[in-house]
Amino acid sequence: MCEMSPCFLSVFPFLFCSIKGVSSTSRSQTHKRRQTRIKRQPLQLQSPHSSRTFVLFAGSSTGLSRLLKMAFKLTFSLWVILLCDVIAGDEQEIIPNKIVTRAGRPTEFECRSHDCSSPLYVWSTVSDDSLPGKVDSNRVTVTPTVENDGFIYVCTVKCGTTIRQGSTRLVVFALPEQPEIKVEGPLAVGQEVKLTCEVTDVYGPDAITIQWLEGGRVVKEDEEPLDGEVRTVRSSLTVVPVEEDDERSFICKATLVMEGLHGEDAQNCISSSFPLSVPLPPKNTSIFVSPSHILKEGDMLTITCATRSNPKAAISLWRKPESGGREPLAAKAASYTLESVQLEDAGVYECEAINRFGNSTVDIKISVQVPPRNTTILVLPSAEVEEGENITISCHTIGYPRPTMTLKKMGNSTSYCSSNGTFELYFLTEDDTGLYEMNITNDVGYEVQTFNITVEPRVEGQKSPPYRAEILVPVICVSALVSVALGILYPLLKSRLTGGYQPTLSGPQSL
Incomplete structure (x- = not known):
């Protein structure tokens, strides 16, 4: 990009041309970037009113990494001296130099100039598209969509008579908040059931990996390539439930594979868990008493009921007096406490567990020991x-x-x-x-x-x-x-x- 200098000499006007070049850097990033400058060289026209095309080349000190070509015609009636600066990218950079982000996630990046006290920043694109995001001087904030994938942001920095440019590319991927696990068929002991993990609205340039885990161990892994289109990916796992599976669970973990994404902070990994919930009626129902089922008057008594079921059973505690029937103690509660038992608290206590698949009851006899009292003697x-x-x-x-x-x-x-x-x-x-x-x-x-x-x-x-x-x-x-x-x-x-x-x-x- 060339512009006329605002400062003219009395005889010779000067044309300054600043061309941004990019020096090569090693992948290990152990070498610092170096800027390359072409020394100012006077170019003399052979005659007034002449026209000539000049071609300028710029290279780096580590080898010719990029060829910059500028052709122009000059028609002047005076001698013209052309001064051209080709400035490498170390004096200006966009942080980060490559933006990899998730669709819908607010992302911020900025343009920095290292050797200018009062830079002027201008953001633009390489096409006629409007600039996505909000611009605030050298900073851009954008919440991208998959349509913004591959968008190039250009930062132009004006520092006095020098103009510098830098660019960065926006790489966008998309994942849902979590996978959805679906069950095909009823869950029953001894019968095969198919679990399907479905990941919707997936977008990325490379591939997606779906893992099935049980107890932290990978039991199945699938990888499917992506073609740059928004799509839905599925993976299935077949299991056979057993009676002890009421506490067993599986995890579906989906990871987007692409360059520039590493670790959980990149938000390229989502997961869902599925408990293998086999229906069970209440079984192994038991009733516990503390400290003992034989007590002395004034002791504290705690009765606790436990059962195994799926879904969770509703538990009730009852007292069965000698007169018959039963009296509720704690409806839908698995524990009951008497602070000070009396003789009339003695008797049979019952625990009842109910769910939609069945019910179970168990009882225990509580004895309260008291010394003889309220004695009467009749002589007939x-x-x-x-x-x-x-x-x-x-x-x-x-x-x-x-x-x-x-x-x-x-x-x-x-x-x-x-x-x-x-x-x-x-x-x-x-x-x-x-x-x-x-x-x-x-x-x-x-x-x-x-x-x-x-x-x-x-x-x-x-x-x-x-x-x-x-x-x-x-x-x-x-x-x-x-x-x-x-x-x-x-x-x-x-x-x-x-x-x-x-x-x-x-x-x-x-x-």
Whole structure:
């Protein structure tokens, strides 16, 4: 490009011609670019009003890498001196020198001049096309489309009387956000199923590679060349699901292969994962309790339910009271906690797991241990009877495990045990009058009660008195931990005249 110098001498006008040249550089980029200048040489016309064509050549110091040719005609009536500068590219560059970017991704590049304090930048193209992007002095910002692939940007720098030029090429590729994995046929255990990875709207100059990975291992790889057209690429994989595949997954990874793209930062790699979700009804359902299924009153209890299913099963916890039916504890929750268990919390707990392919239930029995308490003693027909009459003693208590009741007359070393709390005394005499002790014991505690029985002498000629009403003996509870072995009944048979204790082999305990 040539222009007349704004500065004219009184005799000779000067024509300055600045031609940009590009010096060759090694691929290893270990050699610096060098600029080549053709020294200013005066060219003299042979005669006034003459016309001549001049051809100028420019080369680099490392070899003739580019030939620049400029032909022009000069017609002047004066002697003309032609001064021409051919400037290599080290004084001006476009960063980056090759722009490789993804369609739709904002990209920025700039033109730099290294030896000019006040450069003037002008951007243009090598064709009549409009300039894509936004220009801001030496900077261009563009969001390219595939139609912009191969576009050449030209940066012209004016520095005083010198004009320099540089250019860069825009290389555009296109990929979707991620591949789409499709399944052909139902997923069923033992049946082949075809997975297809589909990558749409692919554009690039070279090729695309599609890999199938399982657990980080490549199980299949396909490479398909691209022809410079926007297209859709597919790859298929056939698998046979097994029952354990509810946690198995495959990854489809698509990588665009082209010069200038390296690593994940280049955005040339996309991927999608597909869980091999085999339908399963709930199975291996289990229920866990913490700390144990046998607790003491006041302990904290946590019940947890677990199952294996696909899709995920809805889990519910229920309590099944002895009266029948069931009570919901935690609908659609796999865990339930009781901060302080009581005796009434004992019973059967059930876990239920349901999905659209089936259901499963499992239960567990929870026991709450409490010492004997709230004990009452009944003496029937009365605690005051006449000689020869019989009485029944019944002991009722609350406790778990089931308590054992031991009856003993104070001052007598013989004691009698009953698991159902019933004792019978036959043919009582005055010797049976006195204070009696009832000891109620289980594994976690005991309770002691005392009561009196009075046997009055029978009056001569008087019939046996009618039975009196029931007498409820109040209870005084004494708490302590004790173990009581089962007693062995020793029958004592007394004559009908003197009275005595008469045990029975079954039913209520007889004394």
